[in-house]
Amino acid sequence: MxxxxxxxxxxxxxxxxxxxxxxxxxxxxxxxxxxxxxxxxxxxxxxxxxxxxxxxxxxxxxxxxxxxxxxxxxxxxxxxxxxxxxxxxxxxxxxxxxxxxxxxxxxxxxxxxxxxxxxxxxxxxxxxxxxxxxxxxxxxxxxxxxxxxxxxxxxxxxxxxxxxxxxxxxxxxxxxxxxxxxxxxxxxxxxxxxxxxxxxxxxxxxxxxxxxxxxxxxxxxxxxxxxxxxxxxxxxxxxxxxxxxxxxxxxxxxxxxxxxxxxxxxxxxxxxxxxxxxxxxxxxxxxxxxxxxxxxxxxxxxxxxxxAVPVRDTAGQVPVGRFHTALQMQDVTFTYDPNSRPILQDFSLTVAKGQKYALIGPSGSGKSTVLNLLIGNLTDYQGILRYDQTNYQHITPDSLINQVTYLDQTPFMFNDTLKNNLTMGEPYSDETITAVIQRVGLTDLVASLPQGLATMVEKDGRNLSGGQKQRVVLARGLLQGRQIVFMDESTASLDPASAQAIEEMIVTDPHLTVVMVTHHLRPTIAQQMDCVIDSAEFVPA
Missing domain, CATH: 1.20.1560.10 (ABC transporter type 1, transmembrane domain)
Structure with a gap:
């Protein structure tokens, strides 16, 4: 209207x-x-x-x-x-x-x-x-x-x-x-x-x-x-x-x-x-x-x-439920500029539930593009994307996003209490919040804060470390029942010890399906990956 x-x-x-x-x-x-x-x-x-x-x-x-x-x-x-x-x-x-x-x-x-x-x-x-x-x-x-x-x-x-x-x-x-x-x-x-x-x-x-x-x-x-x-x-x-x-x-x-x-x-x-x-x-x-x-x-x-701002047309689309089998990319071609070389060409990938994948390669090679296609942010592609055998074009975007936690280098923190940064205002029980805090390794942080979960997070999360902010974002997704984690160079700006701890926590969790984008895959993490894909495969030679 x-x-x-x-x-x-x-x-x-x-x-x-x-x-x-x-x-x-x-x-x-x-x-x-x-x-x-x-x-x-x-x-x-x-x-x-x-x-x-x-x-x-x-x-x-x-x-x-x-x-x-x-x-x-x-x-x-x-x-x-x-x-x-x-x-x-x-x-x-x-x-x-x-x-x-x-x-x-x-x-x-x-x-x-x-x-x-x-x-x-x-x-x-x-x-x-x-x-x-x-x-x-x-x-x-x-x-x-x-x-x-x-x-x-x-x-x-x-x-x-x-x-x-x-x-x-x-x-x-x-x-x-x-x-x-x-x-x-x-x-x-x-x-x-x-x-x-x-x-x-x-x-x-x-x-x-x-x-x-x-x-x-x-x-x-x-x-x-x-x-x-x-x-x-x-x-x-x-x-x-x-x-x-x-x-x-x-x-x-x-x-x-x-x-x-x-x-x-x-x-x-x-x-x-x-x-x-x-x-x-x-x-x-x-x-x-x-x-x-x-x-x-x-x-x-x-x-x-x-x-004039267009709204999403969801006519004929249906919501999807919890993730059961796999995300699939079949012969997908994508380019940001029609006059330039495709960043992906006839690329196929299957992300099976519970497995861990690493996308490696230099910056600008299309790794983040794959994540944005899988999460449904980018829609102007050729080929087929499926969620548990359902074509992305038949899925309401919100229901797809509800399945994924996206971690990048600069997790956004709201100038609000730590609890509200975790729950985003949703009414979770104290027991549920405590369980997730323990799962992501935030127990010591909460215990060290004078006001606990009621502590205010400063603008841009200045009173939290990079690793703590990563854990908070992961906790948000887990509270919402999201079992797919996309990591877009999420630990690149952390010190080696913190980065190793975050990555191990995520890739060793058997309940999570993980796609990690990185230009530096640690040997110990690589050993725990089910599949490592080089960005050179995105476009056939």
Whole structure:
């Protein structure tokens, strides 16, 4: 479903309706204040001082209520916006979580972070805010028109004619504003992506003594974003200037007309005040409505961008159960670039349950590609992949992933408790958690921590060693009942003793099916492998 502003406004219709009611009464009160001002002037000129005092009291009371309503309006607006902003983030991340591995990695995580921050802020400011601004202006214009009609119908008719003019003028700017708004969102994506990239590369720049690039690349990225933001603001300024200029001409026209009617004794003197107030309110309201409509149009491309993320098509696919026999690759050919040499060509492999396999060879030879094919991350291949005799193309991706624990060189740790890093929030019994901790060799670590499993894991797992993080990731999979382990150079960055301990723990477990990718297979581990495959076999000579 292509969700837009209307969808989210309707999703929280109760809260938004309450806000509309508050806006209605605030517009009514501000109109009552304007009527009081006009009638107070008329009463004063007519020498009716008591009536003048009563109208001042009405003005004071209505404005006091308006001030209280303004407080309610701002608070309720914040509540509504935060609900809708959260819903947008929920739906965007839900779509990203349901896309394919290849699609997700076609852009960096910084781009998605920009969607969830910069773009949502833009939708909030240019979308939701302007919807409520339009509602406010519609109420205000309607009440002002009614109030103006009470003085003379000619004033109302003239105002309506001029309002139509104001409605037509901004139309010429709508499409250019949309184009520049979309360019601005893409510029913000690039800014976040480039800044994230250069900050992540600080260590490399430091070792190269090129820390100045941190400044240079940040400034360049900022200047790129500034160019597009300024272009959008320039056009927005031109649009605003034209609309406000037309509004000013319309207000002066109404002032001349009202002055003429007062001179001809068609309306009382207080009408001058009413005309300035209510005609100004109507034209300012029309200006606000037109500006808000244009701003709202600028967020449509953002929603279209969100909706363009493809979701996985699982029609006709079935979930698989626990692993029983083998994973099979039959005559599989794969290439990342159609114009380059295949990284795999007519390659076949059978991974039998409970057995241990090692894929050896130099970096870049396709070893990790084999793992990503077996786990279902890569789908654009030729040949056949099977799970217990079921073709991968007939399997729901999630059910396949549920069978595999993937260990790489940099296991990801969440900034959460050690227990939550193990359980990922699932409700396992203490006995089950303890058994898995013992199985992966984390008992001593847990015992040494002052808060045990309640100890917080720092960002990126800085308070855990590389080997401990490997064991935590393995424990996650074992808690979920996963019996297939893919090791992608997972121990390459560990010291020899830790690497040996991790590898032996995994390959000697009779319940695990293991595929280990490595460029350095230790002799003691090689002896325990059922099959060692050189990457030279991936592509026939």
């Amino acid at each position: 292509n969700k837009n502003l209307r969808h989210y406004l309707w999703e929280f219709k109760g809260q938004n309706c309450l806000l509309v009611i508050i806006l209605f009464f605030n517009a009514l009160l501000i109109t009552l204040n304007g009527l009081g001002s006009a009638n107070a002037l008329t009463a004063l000129v007519a020498g009716k001082f008591t009536a003048f005092i009563w109208w001042v009291i009405v003005m004071t009371g209505s404005y006091a209520l308006f001030c209280f309503g303004l407080f309610l309006q701002q608070y309720q607006y914040s509540r509504c916006c935060q609900l809708m902003n959260t819903a947008i983030r929920r739906d965007v991340t839900a779509r990203l979580s349901n896309t394919t591995y290849e699609t997700y990695h076609s852009q960096s995580s910084s781009v998605y972070a920009s969607w969830l921050t910069n773009d949502v802020t833009t939708i909030d400011q240019m979308g939701f805010y302007n919807v409520m601004d339009i509602v406010t202006q519609v109420f205000t214009v309607a009440f002002a028109a009614i109030a103006l009609a009470t003085f003379h119908y000619i004033l109302l008719l003239t105002t309506l004619v001029l309002a139509v003019v104001m409605y037509l003028v901004p139309k010429v700017f709508t499409k250019p504003v949309q184009r520049r708004s979309l360019a601005m969102t893409h510029a913000n994506e690039r800014l976040m992506n480039r800044i994230s990239d250069v900050l992540t590369g600080f260590d490399a720049l430091n070792l190269l003594n090129l820390r100045k690039l941190l400044v240079q690349r940040t400034v360049a990225a900022s200047q790129d974003a500034a160019t597009h933001i300024n272009a959008w603001q320039w056009l927005n300024g031109v649009t605003s200037g034209v609309i406000n200029g037309v509004s000013g001409l319309c207000q002066n026209t109404m002032l001349l007309l009202t002055g003429f009617m007062v001179w001809r004794h068609l309306v009382p003197i207080g009408t001058i005040n009413a005309s300035l107030n209510f005609a100004g309110t109507i034209f300012a309201g029309m200006t606000g409505i037109m500006t808000s409509v244009m701003d709202m149009a600028s967020v449509a491309p953002i929603f279209e961008k969100f909706a």
